[in-house]
Amino acid sequence: MSGPRSLFDPWKIVQIGAWLILVALLIWPLSAILSASVIDNDTGALSLGNYREVVETRAFRRAFVNTLIAGFGGMTGALIIGVTLAWITARHVIAGSRTIQLLAILALVSPPFIGAYAWIVLFGANGVVRNGLAGIGVDIPPIYGVWGVILVFAMKFFPHVYLMTSTALQSVNPSLEEAAENLGMPPGQRFFKVTLPLITPAIAASALLTFVLSIADFGTPRLIGRDFNVLATEAFTLFGGELGGNPGMASALSMVLITISLVLVMAQRWAIRRDVFGGNMIRRPEMKRLGGWRSAWMHGLAYAIVLFGTIPAITAVLFSFRKTHGPVFQPGFGLESYQKVFAQVSAPIINTLVFSAICVTLIVAVGTLIGYLLARRPSTGTALLDGALMVPYIVPGIVLGIAYITRFNTPPVAMTGTAAIIILVIFIRRLPYAARSVASALRQVSPRVEEAAISLGCPPMTAFFKTTVPLIAPGILSGALMSLVTAMNELSSSLVLYVGGTATMPVRIYLAVIDGDYGTASALATILLVLTALAVLIAFRLAEAGKTGPSGAVKLAT
């Protein structure tokens, strides 16, 4: 005789719900582009013609190669800059290191497109800086072309590398480094032989992220690349072509883009396959105090990096206060751009706020529950779920946008042109980040805390809400604000999905830049920047509050 072997667990319902959401909002739409890519546009028959055309057309072959160049170039640049900055700030006493961190985050969240535009204003054919340098006899080439694209990607994405790597650097057990030194290894070698291998998983993760972001970005190649076409720009042009477009080809290119990301994910997994460096933290690494020249050049380098990274944001703010007449800038300063924004284009501001608020609410609710599953209910099922959650990481926003339009254009679920479709696509794109950050916050809280509540008579769900949720609340909230930031700044998917009434601020900025209405673009970008910066600051405060005070004694037990 034996009793029932599995007692009822409400988390099973959560798991089923999570799968339903993933299937409905991710797998089902993506299946639409897969099928569209293997169907002939004219005959409707099953064919590999689209793929053959990708291989045979010279422009597409070039786009493929260019995509790889942009991806690896952007990744390499971001890694060099990001790891350097992380190493300087995580291990040395640098005056104003909080400012550096804030500036890096500001660079990270600066509205898209305005970045590319600002680089043109400064370093383009008629760029302010370029002309200035020419005046003192220094000739630099204009920023256009492949090197420009790579430079912009590096400056745009290095903060990801910086943030992930400095966290890893701060949690390397200093005893390991001391052991290396004690065994006779000089500090310079030690960094490469001991420290670097230990933070490889973090570097590999950020490398993957910057690669995927680089190949998904189509605004930068468009504005700065000139004739440097990539798969993302080709797909967007093919799909958005005013004259009907070519959904089959756009889908085939999208599939190629997804495949490239997928291969990179595999490569990254392979690279960190031996990641067994459990962080058994006893104390934090020491910060080295610097003196003299070393201090000077480290400070100089750190500030140069972050200031260079925030140039687009600074330029946008400055230009938003320039006097304009129509779309043309005039000498002097004025508030015309803002007057115009509030008089003519206030709808996108409202849209952005409403859409992102709804989005974040959904993301927090669903992401917290899924994050719990990942962290506390490890099983084959949740491992699969975690794998499925990787999909939004590797599917470029533009591709997911195309998938949504293809799938939701006609019944059974027709919702193109609605606000819902924009909200849902941002929701699914950002959900994995929220779920994973909740999962990692949960791993800091001993599961015994919840078991204690259960043994004291709390049903499992109540125990979760009474003990675990209050403990990870600061983490959830700061994660929510970061989701808010990304939701407000989401462009690529919205650009495919918007109609007149559902345009958001990033979309409107993009349109203004394309129209040459830089005043409006700058003013909108500044407003977006201020909102973003506010959210980031509050998130920071919350994260800080979470580290101290009675409610933050989370690190207590492991």
Next chain:
Amino acid sequence: MAGPLKIDGVAKGFGGVTVLRGVDLTIEPGEFFTLLGPSGCGKTTLLRIIAGFLSADSGTVTLGGERLDTKPAHQRDIGMVFQDYAVFPHLTVADNIAFGLKTRGVPKDEIAARVAEGLKMVRLDGLGGRYPAEMSGGQQQRVGIARAMVIRPKLLLLDEPLSNLDAKLRVELRDDIRALQKKLGVAAIYVTHDQEEALAISDRICVMHGGVAEQTGTPVEIYRNPQRRFPAGFVGTMNFIPCPATGGALALGGQSLRLTRGGDGPIEVAIRPEHVGVLAGGMAAPAGAAVIAGTVVRYTYLGTHALCVLATGHGEMTAQIKDPGAVQLSEGAPASAVLPCDRLMAFAATGERLDLAQ
């Protein structure tokens, strides 16, 4: 009063790895029962099955004749104390202790009274308003104990509650736990890998190894009369001497011994260090003892006693010398180990205890 806790044939595996191989145990009401074993022996798994955080693959758990394993964890009415304390860091000490009472819907003034009583019980009077982060590890564990006790559970489970504390505190708190448990009369199951702790605190001990209950008995029985080789070696120190037997007879140090059952094959003779005597040059050997010649390889003076390790033809042997006086044995000096025959035990290659006779 609840009846005995009965564990019948409980087995558990994790993805092909068997952790418990059918354990049967009975814990009497009011008893302090310890599961003792090395890490990986299955003791914590068994405890978590009783608590309801894991479900067994087969077997049953009953308390006073009532099935326990079919109830969800939160309805079992079992108090649990955790290794990492698991006090709620976002709640004050008083709120921590009141937690289980609130979920049970106990009236407010009774909660206040029982929390005060709980605080007094673990000697934390006046600290109810503090947060766990403001307390030492020992104090946090006291909160954990009070929290589990005030719900007046039918059973108290303690999962290595002292292993994160320093040595002095460990001794102090273990005496407190034992006293409290006896005062409240609740049966307790205590998990530890520390054999000294187990001997000090328990009414009965179950020594576990490889998912099997090797031996269950009082501390005296386990230490003085181990029934299997594993508990003999795990609890306290033991000298094992390989010694082949032929036709039920074996010879050791000039003495011939007989096995009352079992016959041939490699067996091990065992003896505690405190029963081994050391014979230095010129002294006469006592009667009825095996004498094995060797040399001193290590002599460690520890105040109340000294440990002397001898290298002999039968391997290394440790002797514990009581009240070691001025006589110091120098390393390399010839000395013999004296093994009184009535103190010798024998174990078969299967780990089974064999009876010896002279």
